[in-house]
Amino acid sequence: MSQDGASQFQEVILQELELSVKKELEKILTTATSHEYEIQPYEKIKARGLPDNISSVLNKLVVVKLNGGLGTSMGCKGPKSLIGVRNENTFLDLTVQQIEHLNKSYNTDVPLVLMNSFNTDEDTKKILQKYNHCRVKIYTFNQSRYPRINKESLLPVAKDVSSSGESTEAWYPPGHGDIYASFFNSGLLDTFLEEGKEYIFVSNIDNLGATVDLYILNHLMNPPNGKRCEFVMEVTNKTRADVKGGTLTQYEGKLRLVEIAQVPKAHVDEFKSVSKFKIFNTNNLWISLAAVKRLQEQNAIDMEIIVNPKTLDGGLNVIQLETAVGAAIKSFENSLGINVPRSRFLPVKTTSDLLLVMSNLYSLNAGSLTMSEKREFPTVPLVKLGSSFTKVQDYLRRFESIPDMLELDHLTVSGDVTFGKNVSLKGTVIIIANHGDRIDIPPGAVLENKIVSGNLRILDH
Numbered sequence: 001m002s003q004d005g006a007s008q009f010q011e012v013i014l015q016e017l018e019l020s021v022k023k024e025l026e027k028i029l030t031t032a033t034s035h036e037y038e039i040q041p042y043e044k045i046k047a048r049g050l051p052d053n054i055s056s057v058l059n060k061l062v063v064v065k066l067n068g069g070l071g072t073s074m075g076c077k078g079p080k081s082l083i084g085v086r087n088e089n090t091f092l093d094l095t096v097q098q099i100e101h102l103n104k105s106y107n108t109d110v111p112l113v114l115m116n117s118f119n120t121d122e123d124t125k126k127i128l129q130k131y132n133h134c135r136v137k138i139y140t141f142n143q144s145r146y147p148r149i150n151k152e153s154l155l156p157v158a159k160d161v162s163s164s165g166e167s168t169e170a171w172y173p174p175g176h177g178d179i180y181a182s183f184f185n186s187g188l189l190d191t192f193l194e195e196g197k198e199y200i201f202v203s204n205i206d207n208l209g210a211t212v213d214l215y216i217l218n219h220l221m222n223p224p225n226g227k228r229c230e231f232v233m234e235v236t237n238k239t240r241a242d243v244k245g246g247t248l249t250q251y252e253g254k255l256r257l258v259e260i261a262q263v264p265k266a267h268v269d270e271f272k273s274v275s276k277f278k279i280f281n282t283n284n285l286w287i288s289l290a291a292v293k294r295l296q297e298q299n300a301i302d303m304e305i306i307v308n309p310k311t312l313d314g315g316l317n318v319i320q321l322e323t324a325v326g327a328a329i330k331s332f333e334n335s336l337g338i339n340v341p342r343s344r345f346l347p348v349k350t351t352s353d354l355l356l357v358m359s360n361l362y363s364l365n366a367g368s369l370t371m372s373e374k375r376e377f378p379t380v381p382l383v384k385l386g387s388s389f390t391k392v393q394d395y396l397r398r399f400e401s402i403p404d405m406l407e408l409d410h411l412t413v414s415g416d417v418t419f420g421k422n423v424s425l426k427g428t429v430i431i432i433a434n435h436g437d438r439i440d441i442p443p444g445a446v447l448e449n450k451i452v453s454g455n456l457r458i459l460d461h
Helices: 003-030 042-046 054-058 092-107 121-131 165-170 175-186 189-193 215-220 265-272 289-297 325-331 351-358 391-400
Strands: 039-041 060-065 084-086 114-118 139-142 197-204 232-238 247-251 254-259 279-288 306-311 317-322 335-337 362-365 368-371 384-385 404-414 417-419 424-433 437-441 445-455
Touching: 039 042, 039 289, 042 215, 042 317, 042 335, 054 092, 054 197, 060 092, 060 175, 084 092, 084 351, 092 368, 114 121, 114 175, 139 175, 139 197, 165 306, 175 189, 175 289, 175 325, 189 289, 197 215, 197 289, 215 279, 232 247, 232 325, 254 325, 279 289, 279 325, 289 306, 351 384, 351 391, 362 391, 417 424, 424 437, 437 445
Parallel strands: 039 335, 060 114, 060 197, 114 139, 232 335, 384 404, 404 424, 417 437, 424 445
Antiparallel strands: 197 279, 232 279, 247 254, 306 317, 362 368
16 A cells, blocks of 8 residues: 555544544533532522521631732733723732621631732732732732743743843743642642631632622532532633633543643634533632642642743844643542532723723722623623724723713724714614724714714814
């Protein structure tokens, strides 16, 4: 047989094998009960209600916010947590207000811990003084600093340990999976265990929906079957806006997190499918402190390494090796996924997200944002602002006031567009200014199911 013929034969055999494996796996899946998947609906957990001693349950909790990111993707300098998101309150302000409200309402002592990176530590610490009179104890620790790897030589880019000046680009924070080792090494883990704390609630500081949920906490502390979970991951139903979110699967009897970066190119579309993978990880995690200590001491936390290729400003191609905090789920005993309402996932990654949280779609109470009762349906509108709005300062300059969006379904804005005061947007609104043109939406305008294009300038006279 020729070499070509042999390789074609192998190819056919491989395809046959892949089909057989797929069929067998699908057969196995049909035998799984919902219990084996260990993903529970939030409603079931909420239905248990709350005990009278909820204050003593709350006193077992520590809130940890992942605060390593910069605001560069939104055109801001410094930590992302210091960007103003609502009534001049920053992400950090809202977090402190939420926890202070808890501590005052239940007469508790829930501390806030910030995991900073070398990029955010100094600026964050300067700001913390302003919270000295708040009823929240605030602690910080730093995640590790890893050297970037030259893609060609596979050697570190850094020449020395300095991370300032020219050496800034030689280092990177290695993803939030670093929390376990860094928290353990900081000494804070032991401090909290000595104080009688039992669980940490970990979330991204830019997820405005990640507030302390008493029902989930009660489920952890007083499990119905008497067996405590060491790790709970909040997942929520996937929409077309969330196709890149990591998903939970079960493998060898354990829950596992699969991130898009781990998926082979040939299967990426399958991974993004809303019908095939119906849930995704919100990165709101509840983790047992004692379990983290045990696993760290045993060096038993196993997380897949994500290879993240980057190009530095000077054009140098580098590799970053990163881990994700949720990937450790398989190392913990009795892990659980809880399918929570969408309201617990309200991330602000772009100015399109910022427009939503600044608008009248949400009301602010004690640091928490809730969907306005005046909105007739609970879904969040799809908002796509073009590149002229990417930077926060440009975005703010283009809105004289934030439009009324209570009845909005979909907004797309592209090109040089500005909005006057008291504009109202309803249904589907698409505004496209062609290159070189400008569109000024006049004050008081009501746009309902409208497409605006071309050139529209209201000139003062």
